[in-house]
Amino acid sequence: MSLLCRTFPRLSVRSFYSSFLLRTCVRKSSLQTWNSSSQFGKTCMRKNLGGVLQLSVGISGSCGLLWFTFGRRAECLKKDFYQKHRSAQISATTNSDHSMSIREFLSMVWKYIIKEHWILIFAATMSALVVAYCSIVIPGMLGELVDVVAKAYREGENHTLGNWWESCQKTVFSLMKMYGIQSAFTYLYISLLSSFGERSATTLRMSLFNSLLQQEVQFFDSHRTGELVNRLTNDVQELKSSLKLVISQGLRSVTQCIGCFVWLWTVSPPLTTFLGVTVPSLIGVGTFLGAGLRALSKQAQEKTSEACAVAEEALANIRLVRSFAMEHLEQEEFAQRAAEAQRKQESLGQGIGAFQGLTNAALNGVVLATLVYGGQLIWDGKLAAGDLMSFLVSTQTLQRSLSQFSLLFGSLVRGFTSGQRVFEFIERKPLYPLKGGTQIESSFLKGDVEFKNVTFSYPSRPDEVVLQNFNLRLYPGRVLALCGPSGAGKSTVVGLLEGFYRVENGRITVDDHDITELDPSWLRREVVGYISQEPLLFNATIRENIRYGRPDATDAEVEEAAQRAHIMEFASTFEKGLDTKVGERGVGISGGQKQRIAIARALIKDPHVLLLDEATSALDSESQEIVQRYLADASKGRTTLIIAHRLSTIRQADQIAVMVKGRIVEHGTHDSLMREKGVYYGMVQQERAAGDYIPDKLEEALLIPPSEKVGGASVSPPPA
Ligand SMILES: Nc1ncnc2c1ncn2[C@@H]1O[C@H](COP(=O)(O)OP(=O)(O)OP(=O)(O)O)[C@@H](O)[C@H]1O
Ligand SMILES: [Mg+2]
Structure with a gap:
């Protein structure tokens, strides 16, 4: 048994206790070796019958789990559109766009994680191996100590305390040394592993965030913010946990499995061969059955994610929900999805139950067959009864390792799915680069903008032609007002000029340079100042929001811009003035106040071309007049495009173009158009x-x- 202890890493307390029990039995029956007597072997088997049964159930349970999670490689979640539009949007948040092979996945892991943190992984692995080595050696040493105890007990009164200490002190000191080494390396490997996990998660998040920031605007039209944030947080977390588990538990389980298998082989090659044939065949059948359960598990996960997405959307838009008094509908929607998820999860539970039951029956059959076959071998004199006993006991260690494998594979599958979603976007190349291209020297830049025969549809809605043979010229330093009914395409014109989308036909030029040849970052940073229809602010102070237009602006410049956009009027009533924080998405200040901050933010960068998309629509008529005067002032000498619904605000424009259904239908000054x-x-x-x-x-x-x-x-x- 001490050999068993020495050979097997981390025998459980129960098996160690049973080894101690066996030793006591040996002493009591005055037998020198417990496995030399087949009668004793039988007694032991009887005594351990409960353990053997538990063992068989344990093996079957862990193998069952293993079958369920192991097998075919994880499939990528595919798009599953629902009839309802919202369902389609919600499911899009949980699914991945394309699948990745295991090879591709591993090369990504190498590229983004291992290559960068290999020293940490190496050090953590070495430390884990030292811990595993200690775990293998310590039970053997404990066995030696137990031998000393058993000997002392046998020798009875003749054995003095001095002799006892002399005989065991060497083992005790060795054990203490091993415990010390094990503790130190446990600390090392856990802290190294944790550093590795956190660093790789940060690397992944940084790479993913960086890649997302590079993507073209149309990418964000088809991917919801919640989905992207989910990939940045939960998926990275899942991948990190999975990797950590592979290194810590995976390493140990592999070592133990190999060790156990070698041991089983040394005990009885025919029995090991028998197990080696039957168990994989059963795993094959289980894998086939498990595929159905995995599909069910995937559906259950999707349904749960959908229910969460409904809740997330409702909570994120709580003001909208409240203002339409739609709480009950959101509640119903959530309840319906939660009930669907619950039904799927219940079916999954029943499936797993049935599967486990069948697995138990199959694997108990294997244990029984092992006993019968082992009995035959004993009968033929090819195996000692004790060997059969130790064979069954040692499979307990194998069972524990296998059950860890099953957990490990479960985590691996989740890590693979999450990793796929993370790497998919990290690797995604934007359709158009964010930087690079021609830049025009500021002193030579005139700001002459022209749309020539432009035809455009949004990529997300290719069938709807938004601009059709659209022609428009913005003369340098002049103000052009664009008006027209809602949906005519006015904001689209501004979006194209910002380079958010590329046109299918025709050209957009700035000073005769095609916009696609110009450096997009330079264009947005230095040439174009844009105040959007829905001004968005960061959850930061008013000052920081204004400075977002030009990070190197001095405090005096920020204050001047605030003064000119009539921000001080309301900011001075706040206790902290310009250093007041505006809430998330600008909540905490009014729409008009938001607009004024957006105006100051655009003008502080002193752009050559100013694009105002209904910049003053949220202002009351008095503030509108004041801000407009400021805008009129600010637009002097700049090429300006104003989009306005209130026509009285564009009367003074040099040119007014009227746009209907993606075309300019009228063009002229206010007076000429009126005539x-x-x-x-x-x-x-x-x-x-x-x-x-x-x-x-x-x-x-x-x-x-x-x-x-x-x-x-x-x-x-x-x-x-
Ligand atoms: N990101 C987008 N993806 C798909 N279609 C879009 C997108 N943005 C706008 N559209 C569509 O393009 C058309 C023109 O929209 P646009 O926003 O340019 O109109 P607009 O003239 O600015 O209207 P409004 O005066 O109401 O602001 C509309 O039919 C609209 O539904
Ligand atoms: Mg618009």
């Missing part, structure tokens, strides 16, 4: 009728009184 009495005139009439438009004297003469029906002009597109 034309076309679409623009009709729009002015409509606004006036709604009380939104304050006409000047000339217009009073031109406009039909609001009580009269609008006749010749219409906002609908003219016939093609």
Whole structure:
């Protein structure tokens, strides 16, 4: 038994205790060696019958788990669109876009993790091996100590304390030394492993975040923020845990399995061969059955993720939910998804139960067959009864290692799926680079912008043509106002000028350079100043939000910009002034205040081309007038494109272009367009009728009184 202890790493306390029990039995029956008597072997077998049964159940349980998780390589989650649009969006958050082979996956692991942190992995592995070595040696040494105890007991009164200490002190000191080494290396390997895990997670997060920031805008049209954040947090975490487990438990389990197998072979090659044939065949059948369960598990996971996504979306948009009093519908939606998830999970539980039951029966059969076959070998004199006993006991260690393997493979499968999702986006090359291309010297830049025969559809909706043979010229230093009904494509024009999307046909030029040849970062940083329709702010102070426009701006410049955009009016009422934090997504300040901060942010960078997409729409008429005066001031000498719904705000523009369904249908100054009495005139009439438009004297003469029906002009597109 001491040989068994020495050979097997980490025998359980129970098996060690049973070894002690056997030694006591040996002493009591005055037998020199317990395995030389077949009668004794039988007694022991009877005594350990409960243990053998537990053992068989344990083996079967762990093998069952192993079958369930092991087998075919993990499939990548594929897109599963639901009939409802929201379902489609929600499922898109949980699924991966393409599958990756194990080889590709491993090469990614090497490239992004091992290559960078190999020293840590190497040191952690070596430390873990030292710990494993101690675990193998210590039981043997304990066995020696037990031998000394047994001997002392046998020799009875003749054995003095001095003799006893002399005979055991060498082993005790060796044991203490081993315990010390084991503790020190346990500390080392755990801390090294933890450093490795955290560092690789940070590397992965940095690489992923960096890659996401490089992606083109259309990528973000088709991937929701929640999904991307999920990959940055949960998936990286899952991959990290999986890798750590492979190094810590994987290493130990592999060592133990190999050790056990070698030991089993030395005890009885025919029995080991018998197990070597039957167990893999059963694993093969189990793998086949387990595939169905894995599919069910995948569905259950997806359903659970969908339920979580509904909750996440509702909580993220709680203001929207509240303002439409939709709490009950969100609740119902969540309840429905949670119930679906629950049903799937329950089916999975039942499946696992049935599978485990079958597995237990099959593997208990194997244990029984081993006993019968082993009995035959004993009968033929080819095996000692004790050997059969130790064979069964040693399979206990193998069973523990196998059960760890099953957990390990479960974690590996999850790590593989998560890793796939992480690496997919880390490796994704943006369709257009973020940097690189021609830059025009600032002093030579005129700001002459032209759209020539541009045709464009959003990649996410290729069938809907948003701009059709669109032509527009923004003359250097002049103000062009673009107006037209909602959905005409006005914001799209601005988006294209920012280089967010590429056009299919036609060209957009800046100072005769095609926009695709220009350095996109330089264009956005130095040439174009953009105030979007929905100004977005960071969860930072007002000052930091303004400085986002030009990080090197001095405090005085920030304050001046704030003054000119009429931010001080409201900021001075806050206790901390410009250093007040605006809440998440700008919550905590009004829409008009947000707009003013966005204006200051765009103007502080002193752009050559200014793009204002309904920049003053959220302001009251008084602030609007003041801010507009500032904008008019700021737009002097810059090429400016103003998009406005309130037509009275664009009267002073050098040129006004009217856009309907992706085309310019009218073009001219305010006065000329009013005289034309076309679409623009009709729009002015409509606004006036709604009380939104304050006409000047000339217009009073031109406009039909609001009580009269609008006749010749219409906002609908003219016939093609
Ligand atoms: N990211 C996008 N992906 C797909 N389609 C889009 C996207 N953005 C806008 N569209 C579509 O393109 C068309 C033009 O939209 P755009 O935002 O340019 O209109 P707009 O003239 O600015 O309207 P509004 O005056 O309401 O702001 C619309 O039909 C819209 O649904
Ligand atoms: Mg718009």
